[in-house]
Amino acid sequence: MGxxxxxxxxxxxxxxxxxxxxxxxxxxxxxxxxxxxxLDRLLRANGNSQxxxxxxxxxxxxxxxxxxxxxxxSHAFSANLRDEMxxxxxxxxxxxATPVTLSxxxxxxxxxxxxxxxxxxxxxxxxxxxxxFSQANWVTTLVVLLISLICLLSYGIASAAFVxxxxxxxxxxxxxxxxxxxxxxxxxxxxxxxPWLRVISQVLPxxxxxxxxxxxxxxxxxxxxxxxxxxxxxxxTAVLLPLSLWAMRFAVRHLKQTGDLTHY
Amino acid sequence: xxxxNNLGKTYGTPGRQVEAVRDVSLEVLPGELFGLFGPNGAGxxxxxxxLATLLAPSRGTAVVNGYDVVRQEMQVRASxxxxxxxxxxxxxxxxxxxxxxxxxxxxxxxxxxxxxRIQTVLNLFGLAxxxxxxxxxxSTGQMQRLNIARALIHxxxxxxxxxxxxxxxxxxxxxxxxxxKTELVGRQQKTVVFISHELYEMDNFCDRVVILTNGQVxxxxxxxxxGALLPRRAVYRVVVAGDVAAVAAQWQASPSIExxxxxxxxxxxxxxxxxxxxxxxxxxxMQGVAAVNGxxxxxxxxxxxxxxxxxxxxxxxxxx
Numbered sequence: 414m415g416x417x418x419x420x421x422x423x424x425x426x427x428x429x430x431x432x433x434x435x436x437x438x439x440x441x442x443x444x445x446x447x448x449x450x451x452l453d454r455l456l457r458a459n460g461n462s463q464x465x466x467x468x469x470x471x472x473x474x475x476x477x478x479x480x481x482x483x484x485x486x487s488h489a490f491s492a493n494l495r496d497e498m499x500x501x502x503x504x505x506x507x508x509x510a511t512p513v514t515l516s517x518x519x520x521x522x523x524x525x526x527x528x529x530x531x532x533x534x535x536x537x538x539x540x541x542x543x544x545x546f547s548q549a550n551w552v553t554t555l556v557v558l559l560i561s562l563i564c565l566l567s568y569g570i571a572s573a574a575f576v577x578x579x580x581x582x583x584x585x586x587x588x589x590x591x592x593x594x595x596x597x598x599x600x601x602x603x604x605x606x607x608p609w610l611r612v613i614s615q616v617l618p619x620x621x622x623x624x625x626x627x628x629x630x631x632x633x634x635x636x637x638x639x640x641x642x643x644x645x646x647x648x649x650t651a652v653l654l655p656l657s658l659w660a661m662r663f664a665v666r667h668l669k670q671t672g673d674l675t676h677y
Numbered sequence: 678x679x680x681x682n683n684l685g686k687t688y689g690t691p692g693r694q695v696e697a698v699r700d701v702s703l704e705v706l707p708g709e710l711f712g713l714f715g716p717n718g719a720g721x722x723x724x725x726x727x728l729a730t731l732l733a734p735s736r737g738t739a740v741v742n743g744y745d746v747v748r749q750e751m752q753v754r755a756s757x758x759x760x761x762x763x764x765x766x767x768x769x770x771x772x773x774x775x776x777x778x779x780x781x782x783x784x785x786x787x788x789x790x791x792x793x794r795i796q797t798v799l800n801l802f803g804l805a806x807x808x809x810x811x812x813x814x815x816s817t818g819q820m821q822r823l824n825i826a827r828a829l830i831h832x833x834x835x836x837x838x839x840x841x842x843x844x845x846x847x848x849x850x851x852x853x854x855x856x857x858k859t860e861l862v863g864r865q866q867k868t869v870v871f872i873s874h875e876l877y878e879m880d881n882f883c884d885r886v887v888i889l890t891n892g893q894v895x896x897x898x899x900x901x902x903x904g905a906l907l908p909r910r911a912v913y914r915v916v917v918a919g920d921v922a923a924v925a926a927q928w929q930a931s932p933s934i935e936x937x938x939x940x941x942x943x944x945x946x947x948x949x950x951x952x953x954x955x956x957x958x959x960x961x962x963m964q965g966v967a968a969v970n971g972x973x974x975x976x977x978x979x980x981x982x983x984x985x986x987x988x989x990x991x992x993x994x995x996x997x
Contacts, residue, residue: 430770501766509783510755669733
């Protein structure tokens with residue numbers, strides 16, 4: 414835990430050293446809320462802004478915040494590891510008295526915390542400008558978020574393992590960028606898809622996470638009411654987490670055999 | 678302090694394997710300045726990376742400071758300071774002090790001791806005035822000095838230096854080597870493994886040197902011991918005056934001279950390269966010149982007496 418704190422504060426310091434980049438990330442979050450706000454206004458002007466028991470704005474704010482976290486969790490590990498490799502700092506870090514897995518995943522610690530802050534900022538700004546969370550069931554929200562986070566981190570860990578072994582060609586990022594964004598119902602309900610496309614949504618854990626989150630935040634549904642989503646999400650996590658940890662172990666073993674983490 | 682026993686490392690997949698290190702067995706004593714020398718691809722960096730636990734050996738064992746590099750890698754990493762060949766390996770936007778602070782913390786140094794230790798190592802390497810400057814403003818030589826300072830930050834017993842003076846000018850390189858020899862090895866009794874593929878780096882510096890070629894140990898010893906193992910053949914360039922023809926004839930008839938080659942001829946003097954079977958005969962050869970009315974104007978040894986010749990001999994490659 415101590416090492417994780419050291420890594421987090423170091424990477425916060427490093428992120429802050431790029432001040433403009435640091436500030437624009439937060440500004441970008443606020444701007445995305447404005448985008449959702451005016452999309453909602455457009456629909457209202459056409460007389461249709463209600464969706465899944467709430468406003469389209471609330472629907473988008475939740476979807477947007479979740480998408481941000483989805484992207485972050487899948488990219489953070491691989492992107493930060495790649496940065497370390499390009500900078501040449503990964504080898505000195507691996508030569509310290511720190512477990513190898515922590516040296517490989519630790520550089521993402523601040524990025525994940527910052528991602529959480531950005532999600533909270535997005536929800537907060539959204540609430541301030543009209544997103545309706547008055548019905549929210551916060552217990553369900555927290556439980557679903559926690560399970561989703563572990564499930565998303567599994568993708569991130571697997572992604573980092575791919576970077577260690579293959580350097581490029583990370584299928585996890587492809588999965589998130591090309592498939593999950595479209596098929597998980599981030600910006601529109603999956604019910605809009607024809608049935609044969611909906612099959613893709615059904616094999617993505619993010620679909621269940623987002624559905625449960627929206628149920629909890631927009632309609633105040635309890636864990637009992639969302640039990641199916643929660644169970645499916647738990648099932649995905651139970652499979653994906655050990656798989657990702659196995660992939661990471663394989664990657665570390667590969668690294669020890671080849672030692673090629675200094676080349677990218 | 679460091680013991681390698683039949684150490685081997687093979688890269689690649691079955692059918693396309695490269696044996697980078699083959700059955701290397703050697704011992705580095707506590708407080709020794711040990712040179713790892715060989716041409717590119719000899720396996721020097723692979724050995725150091727195994728010692729730093731960055732690579733797993735394929736065969737054999739390696740023990741550093743009493744710890745096995747495979748089974749006790751955390752203890753090994755706490756015992757070593759690694760200087761990588763890449764001097765840019767810092768967070769350029771952060772200051773020297775902030776960089777060292779991070780690595781010190783990652784090496785489990787107590788928080789209360791870090792600031793003082795940073796000051797100590799920066800002073801040692803003449804970087805105290807750059808403590809609060811971003812590393813991206815450092816010259817290449819300064820970064821390389823900071824690289825060594827980083828390796829020392831947790832006061833390890835063993836230093837693994839992979840071409841530590843690679844990017845330094847001659848003066849800085851001499852300063853750092855003097856620091857390694859007198860302060861780190863001489864006073865602090867650290868064990869240092871020093872990698873270089875430049876021979877002048879090892880001469881009059883390392884206590885012992887191992888010569889590696891194709892991943893195998895060719896020989897281990899002090900530079901003097903290695904030199905003593907060489908054949909006693911010697912080549913001199915001699916400029917003679919007087920009866921040059923008679924001198925040349927005498928040398929050609931001499932059983933102790935293997936070859937006589939005229940290099941140049943002037944109005945009054947002629948230069949020859951003489952190859953002696955045994956360098957001990959040189960005095961007699963010089964004294965014999967006067968007997969045939971010749972006179973030696975100048976002479977000098979022209980074969981390479983440095984480690985280059987030793988390497989060439991033990992690796993069966995021609996010296997250049």
